[in-house]
Amino acid sequence: MSEPISDQPERVNQPESVVDVAGLQKSFGDNHVLRGIDFTVDRGTVTVILGPSGSGKTTILRSLNALDIPDAGVIRVGEQTIDFGGTYSKSDVTKYRAQSAMVFQNYNLFPHKTVLENVIEGPVTVQRRTKADAIAEADRLLSSVGLAEKRDQYPHQLSGGQQQRVGIVRAVALHPQVLLFDEPTSALDPELVGDVLKVLKGLAEESWTMVVVTHEIRFAQEVADQVLFVDGGVIVERGGPDEVIAHPAQERTRQFLRRIL
Ligand code: ADP
Numbered sequence: 001m002s003e004p005i006s007d008q009p010e011r012v013n014q015p016e017s018v019v020d021v022a023g024l025q026k027s028f029g030d031n032h033v034l035r036g037i038d039f040t041v042d043r044g045t046v047t048v049i050l051g052p053s054g055s056g057k058t059t060i061l062r063s064l065n066a067l068d069i070p071d072a073g074v075i076r077v078g079e080q081t082i083d084f085g086g087t088y089s090k091s092d093v094t095k096y097r098a099q100s101a102m103v104f105q106n107y108n109l110f111p112h113k114t115v116l117e118n119v120i121e122g123p124v125t126v127q128r129r130t131k132a133d134a135i136a137e138a139d140r141l142l143s144s145v146g147l148a149e150k151r152d153q154y155p156h157q158l159s160g161g162q163q164q165r166v167g168i169v170r171a172v173a174l175h176p177q178v179l180l181f182d183e184p185t186s187a188l189d190p191e192l193v194g195d196v197l198k199v200l201k202g203l204a205e206e207s208w209t210m211v212v213v214t215h216e217i218r219f220a221q222e223v224a225d226q227v228l229f230v231d232g233g234v235i236v237e238r239g240g241p242d243e244v245i246a247h248p249a250q251e252r253t254r255q256f257l258r259r260i261l
Contacts, residue, residue: 004202006141006172006203006208018209019040021039021074023037024037024060024063024070025071025072027071034059034070041211041226046210046212046224047212048219048220048227048228049061049212049214050215050227050229056230056233058183060230061180062182064077065180066096075096077096078099079099080092099177099178101179102181103171105182107155107166107167112154115152115154115158116139119169120138123173134173138173141172144202146165147162150162150166160192161189161193165196165199168184178209179210182213183213185216186215193216197216197219212224224241226240227239227243236252236253237250
């Protein structure tokens with residue numbers, strides 16, 4: 001990354017946690033998907049969630065952004081804590097959701113808005129920042145990911161990799177406490193994956209706090225501070241990449257890695 005993506009203040013000297021999850025449970029009908037998930041994400045670190053398809057990874061991420069509402073569990077994201085097994089209001093959920101920003105597998109850009117309009121939508125309409133301010137920052141962010149000249153185009157005029165970089169810029173422009181990535185490269189043609197992973201690495205180097213669901217094991221090895229291996233709705237194994245990926249202790253982790261490597 002030749003120039004910084006964002007001007008986020010240096011936060012690496014503050015080792016406090018940004019995300020605390022305790023006792024997270026979620027069922028869809030009879031399907032008990034999350035069966036007691038506990039973890040912490042320290043400020044300025046990258047957590048990668050690995051695990052087989054259907055193990056509950058996306059549901060964990062969506063619970064952090066209140067796109068899925070947990071059945072039980074106490075979760076703090078940034079400055080907002082909710083006890084999902086207790087009582088809480090709609091406005092508690094709105095404040096909780098505003099602590100994080102999600103980057104989706106399929107980009108989820110507004111198809112009828114230009115790239116620039118996609119990026120400034122949240123800052124202007126939700127965060128009430130001035131349009132001039134939001135545009136200035138959007139232009140700077142777009143140029144840092146090589147998309148300055150695409151600002152007035154529509155999503156369908158962009159490649160998947162370009163659309164995903166817009167998706168990332170849109171999340172960063174919200175200045176959330178934590179960035180959540182749900183398999184951000186899995187919809188991309190193989191030759192476009194590298195550019196998107198490079199942007200993620202740049203954000204990690206700038207000490208953004210990130211939680212990433214991905215099957216990109218090499219990326220996880222290079223960038224993760226913490227790896228969570230999830231299977232059957234529980235965290236089976238956790239630790240640094242040198243532990244969980246290079247020297248997994250659990251047979252289920254070894255089996256999973258053998259399958260995808
Ligand atoms: P992963 O991300 O590990 O592939 P998910 O969290 O997406 O797993 O899904 C875990 C399980 O929850 C799957 O069995 C999936 O079908 C189910 N599930 C996820 N979202 C919903 C939903 N909105 N309604 C019903 N079932 C769901």
